[in-house]
Amino acid sequence: MTTISKDLIAATSTPIILAVLNQGESYGYQIIQKVKEASNGHLQFSDGTLYPILRKLEDKGFIVSEWRIAENEKRRRYYNITEQGRDHFKNEQTSWNIMHQLIIQLWNQPKTILA
Secondary structure (H helix, E strand, C coil): CCCCCHHHHHHHHHHHHHHHHHCCCEEHHHHHHHHHHHCCCCCCCCHHHHHHHHHHHHHCCCEEEEEEECCCCCEEEEEEECHHHHHHHHHHHHHHHHHHHHHHHHHCCCCCCCC
């Protein structure tokens, strides 16, 4: 399996998490599982990676959280995206689409031979 660099994971973690939460509320383990499934196992956040990012997103006002008792009687912290978070997510989508197109274009250009 391909290893994704830590730099790339760090750069993409915010838009990935906001994309998951844009689909609806979720709790930590569920976010980890959704990302793992969507990436076909190529990306799996650990607790130590995910929760600091969630705290940062909450500090920025992009998400809110609430403790609740789940059906299994365990306390879970549920996360929801805010309107500010949705706006940021839309901007991130635009930026990432531009970067994606640039990378694809550059990777698909024929090699040039320097004289």
